[in-house]
Amino acid sequence: MSLEGQSILVTGASRGIGRAIAQSLAESGALIGVHYCHQLEAARETLNSLPNHQPHFLLQGDLSEPDTCQRLIEHTLEQAGRINALVNNAGIYRPVSFHEPDADRWRSEWQHLFQTNFFSAVDLSYWACQAMRSRSGGGKILHIASRAGFRGEAGYSHYAASKAALINFTRSMAVELAQDNIQTFCIAPGWVETDMAEEGLRAYGERIRTEVPLGRVASPNDVANVARFLLSPESDYLSGVTIDVNGGSYFH
Ligand SMILES: NC(=O)c1ccc[n+]([C@@H]2O[C@H](COP(=O)([O-])OP(=O)(O)OC[C@H]3O[C@@H](n4cnc5c(N)ncnc54)[C@H](OP(=O)(O)O)[C@@H]3O)[C@@H](O)[C@H]2O)c1
DSSP states (O other): OTTTTOOEETTTTTTHHHHHHHHHHTTTOEEEEEEEEHHHHHHHHHHSSSSSTOOEEEEOOOOTTTTTTHHHHHHHHHHHSSSSEEEEEEOOOBBOOOOOOOOHHHHHHHHHHHHHHHHHHHHHHHHHHHHHHIIOOOOEEEEOOOOOHHHHHHBBHHHHHHHHHHHHHHHHHHHHHHTTTEEEEEEEEEOOHHHHHHHHHHHHHHHHHHTTTTTSBOOOOHHHHHHHHSSSGGGTOSSHHHHHHSTOOOOO
16 A cells, blocks of 8 residues: 655644554655644654655644644645645543533533644645645545544543534535545544543453453554555545444444
8 A cells, every 4th residue: 555655744643543643654655744732752753763765744733723724734835845645633532521510611621622623624624625736636634533423422522522523524525525636534443542542441441342342442553554545545436434443342
């Protein structure tokens, strides 16, 4: 699955799933923009782990701030001259409860999480599409959603809703952007062994594993392997689809 000649921006590539995706795409020959927010050292580790036959580069940006997105795409174009694919992977996962007594906090949690997990993907997609149309004759956009986007999640209703929005957005994009030779995809992982899942797996790991027919939690590479397929020429007749990477734990 060669990705030679492809310039790909991966958000949230300092750690976890984003790092594994960056590594997998780079091993297939792509030039990677390694985006991070707070963890420069971790992002450098990702960068240094990539095969060095391409001038991979770092990009910093806080996706909870709306102005970040245009700048990240411009930075990618300055560094690589084009963008052939975008992976909207960065995200946050933190609880908010209907029992929250402070209504302002409830609302600001929803707004912050939606900005970070959904609106940033919307705006990055917008700016990437302009560049794909004018410089590359098309491209591919992949969103990392979640199993929660299908089944919901008590205590994390804003997170689940942001992922459902990404799944649906993928479909509208596929139809609207086909004329521009832009394909869109989504991956919906169940639990994956990363920093984000650490607390949940520590508290409920045994129960979680028994709920997965394949008997284990996903590794970041399980997700990265599917991402590499979706961004490769092998997926050229797919668009608008969401692929579950959940060990058979949920069907819809
Ligand atoms: N782990 C799971 O069980 C699981 C399951 C389903 C879906 N997912 C989804 O998979 C994606 C990656 O998750 P992960 O488990 O790899 O998470 P992670 O280990 O917590 O890493 C999160 C990544 O997102 C970046 N990030 C966090 N806040 C940001 C912000 N405000 N602006 C820009 N970047 C920000 C982080 O950058 P810094 O390191 O620089 O802060 C980091 O690179 C997320 O969208 C998540 O919702 C994860």
